[in-house]
Amino acid sequence: MAMDFIVERLPELLLRTREHLLLSGVSTGAAVLIGVPLGIYVIKKTWLRSFVFGLAGIVQTVPSLAMLAFLLILIGKIGIVPAIIALTLYAFLPIIQNTVTGLEGVPPHLIEASQGMGMTKAQQIKMVRLPLALPVIVAGIKTAAIISVGIATLSAFIGAGGLGEFINRGLSLSDTRLILLGAIPSAILALYVSFAISAIEWGLNERKRRQVKLLKGSSGKLLSFIPLIILFLIGITGYIPQTGPSRTEKPTVTIGSKNFTEQLILAEMMARIIEIKTGFHVERRLNLGGTMICHEALLKGEIDMYPEYTGTGLLAVLKSKEPFTTPGEVYEFVSREYEKQFDLKWLPPFGFNNTYAFAVRNEAAVKNGWKKASDLTAAADSLKAGFTAEFSERPDGYPGFQKAYHISFGKVISLDPALMYDALKKGQVDIITAFSTDSRIPGYNLFILEDDKSFFPPYNAAPVVRKEVIEKYPEVQKALALLSNLIDEKTMQGLNFEADQNKREVKEIVREFFKEKVLL
Amino acid sequence: MIKLIDINKSFTPDVQVIRDLSLEIHGGETLVLLGSSGCGKTTILKMINRIIEPSSGTVLIEGKNILEQDPIEVRRSIGYVIQEIGLFPHMNIEANVSVVLNLKGRPEEERKRRANEVLELVGLDPEQFSSRYPDELSGGQQQRIGVARALAANPSLLLMDEPFSAVDAVTRELLQLELLKLKKQLSKTIVFVTHDIFEAFTLADRIAILHEGRLQQVGTKEEIISSPETEFVEKLLMKPKKQLSAFQGLM
Structure with a gap:
């Protein structure tokens, strides 16, 4: 069963892995190419250094999704370009930080000795400081690469592909198998990347190389690059554009x-x-x-x-x-x-109208006699609410609700839409903002409270299309x-149920629905 | 010959480390700069290879003002040994010893030959030591490598900043004796900084005594013992005299 699940998706798994490698590889590479020279450059320039560090630190604190959205607005593109830029920005801090820390960590007497024997500043860096800082710099690159492999899973949010595609889809459809299909390979990838970088570190260090039989020979240096080259080759094949003849016609x-x-x-x-x-x-x-x-x-x-x-x-x-x-x-x-x-x-x-609706557990509604949202007033202080991040923030979400109903819940946590129904069912939260067409409302025995102050506007679903497209076609x-x-x-609700509860493929559900409605 | 003329040095406006110092160091002699810590002896040493520049005054080497020369070239032509030794931990002994030749762009074959020569000179078997790394050596061996490294490019001038103060007393004495031997063999000009009066008297042809940035007296051992010129020098000589009489009393 599990085997079938994987075998069926093997071609896509390979494609997503390649995309993932491309995203994290290119971004880590770019961060190294920028970060290491910049680290060397800023080492003696105190104010510039604080500036670069501050900036890199701020970037690091920007939530990944916000960063992706921001880049989308800035560059006007979805897909791999903003994803790579975002990942590069994240990978940048550990690299520049470790470069500077490593270069500064060189003992002063070694610098004095190298100065005293007539090394220029550049020679000091090349012959003494960089080689001694190398383990620290490599550690930074490793951290960056692992961060990059991790965050690359979020690139799927802006259509950049990668293993996040499975995770994203798994979260949307609350399908644990799909989540694992993305999460496990990306964890393995992170471990392998760390190994590949360590291999190079060993290969470049003559002393360490003497200890490893395989790397001892004169070809040891080259040999140590092989794990990374393998990654690179796998990644590069992901870049070969799939040419379909239908596309051009x-x-x-x-x-x-x-x-x-x-x-x-x-x-x-x-x-x-x-x-x-x-x-x-x-x-x-x-x-x-x-x-x-x-x-x-x-x-x-x-x-x-x-x-x-x-x-x-x-x-x-x-x-x-x-x-x-x-x-x-x-x-x-x-x-x-x-x-x-x-x-x-x-x-x-x-x-159909898929409006926001407050959902509680059926037995809680019965026990407390809750029928409509205003009934919560008395109990609100002791209730724990789980809202989507979007709902917590939007003025027409929780802040607006507080004003309209004069109700504030004791505790509010942000939950992924895919997780909040489970959280409610398991009693980890007492109230959520459900979507009225969600299959889990009947599925989990939840009760929808009436919006008695008509706070939520109607949410009728419809296609939104670029005018240019329908004028042309x-x-x-x-x-x-x-x-x-x-x-x-x-x-x-029924269609959602098929996908969420019965774990059926969306394509299949749609095909069946069209057949039923004679749209074939 | 090295001439320091009217040297003054302040690192901050209100602290003057060197005051009106003039000193001549003759070719081929070993001159020991003696003084307690903070007296300015290391600062003077570092002015000779232009790691530190004087606030005022002139430094001449063989008649040429080094302040008008490329500091990198000046340093490469002078051997330099420091207390912490400063061997590069990522380079093996051969690479450490030949690093100055490497900077000067000498071919590998010459570097290797010269590394072997200087290793033998400081009493270490090249075959045994060339491919080892600094942390595989004892403190005394490391300091010998430090001296070998300074000698590799065959400079006529050697600056040594308390090179033996970090090793144990027995090794120190051994290294001092070896340095004396080397001195005879190579006839280099050596400027040697120490705070140890016994070391100074063991190694020096002439001794320059410093106190609080001022030169107290320059002379041979005999001159200094027979006619100390300042109160500080007299006090300085009291210590070994006291130790000697105490020792004789015990005998």
Whole structure:
């Protein structure tokens, strides 16, 4: 069973591993090429050094996802370029720090001796300081490489591939096997990278080489590079572009999605209906890390469309404070504003409203007589809430809720959307912001509290598309129109259930659904 | 010949380390700079190979003002031995000894030959020691390598900054005797810094005594013992005299 799971995914596993190597290898290499010379340069320049260290330190504290989102805005690209830049920035600090520490750690009497015998500053660095600092510098490079391999798993959030693709998908679909399929190889990779770098360290050190039989000969120096060369060769093959003849002949549309089950299903539906009805080539850049990244990618033309919710467009993107309540008003407003501000078009909605909803355990609701959100007022102080990071922060999320209901929970923690249902079920939190179409609401026996102050706007799902694309290819709009009003809340909950609870492949679920609706 | 003329040196405006110092060091002689720590003897030594520059005054070597010469070239032409030895731990003994020749761009064959010569000169078997590393050697052996390294490029001038003070008394005496032997064999000019009056009297042709940045007296051992010129020098000589009489009393 587990074996089948891996064998089935072996080709993708190899592809993702190569991508992962490319991401972490190029970024670590770049960080070494910049960090080591810069470290040498700043060693005697106190203010410049503090500046560089301060900057590198600040960069290190920027959360990875925020960094990726920021770079996406700055460079206007998703994919490997911003990912490599982000990883390089992270790898930079340990390298420059260890370079400087290593160079400064050389005992003063050795510097005095080298100065006294007539070495120039450059010779002191080349012949004495660098060789003596080398173990410390190499340790820094090792740290950087391991950080890089680790953080590279997040690159999947901006469509850069790598082993994070599995982890990301596994988290979206709450599939532990997929998470492990990404996490285990990346852990092995980190260990191997550390080994490869140590091998070179030994190979370059004549004294250590004498102790290892294999490296003793004159070819020992070269031999020690082999583990790294193997990595490099594997990585470089990931860069060979896959040439499909269909690509050049047929127009291509690129579809994105956020990183949770429903988005994956909707995006796959959009992709499939376009493929069937137009014969276009569809590129899927799914599982991007959140609304910001999808929206930016759409604006920059990195993707052509993705499924979005009207309420999210209204509040998170347009940051509107208009007091709309009906789904029609909201849809009309976001359609108009998106076209005016961004040249983006909202196509007809899929037919369901996936609003935020406060969910509690059914037995807790029964015991305390909770029916609606205001019923929580008395107990709020003793309740522990688990919210998505986005909800905790957005003005229309928890801060707005506090104002509208005058309720503040005793403790609030941020949870990944994939984990919060489990946390609630297991009693680790008492209340979460569920999505009303999530399959785990019936699955985990949860109860949705009524939003009695109409705090949450409607969140009707619909494809958002670049205007340029549908003007150029009207057939795309025609194809997507077939999905309008096709899915109600129950249906969506059912489709999510198939993926989340029954662990079925999204493609298969969509294929089956289309068959049922005679869309084939 | 080395001439130090009217040397003054301050590291900070209110602390003057060397005051109005003039000193001649003759070719081929061993001159010992003697004084307690902080008296400025190391500072003077380091002015000779331009690691430290005087605030005012002139340093002449063979009539040439070294302050007008490339410091790197000046240092490469002078042998330099320090108390901490400063052997490079990542280089084997041969590489350590021939490092100055390497800096001067001499071919490998010459470096190897010369390394063997100087190792033999300081009494270490090249075959046994060439490929070892500094931390595999005893303190005395390391200091011999330090001397060998300073001699490798065959400089006519050798600066030694308390080279034997970190080794045990027995080894120190052995190294002193070997240095005396080397001195006769090689006829180099040696400037030797020490705070140990016995070491000074063992090694010196002439002794220059320093106190608080001022030169107290320069002369041969006999001159200094027979006619100490300052109160400090007199006090300095009291110590061995006292020790001697105490020792005789015991006998």
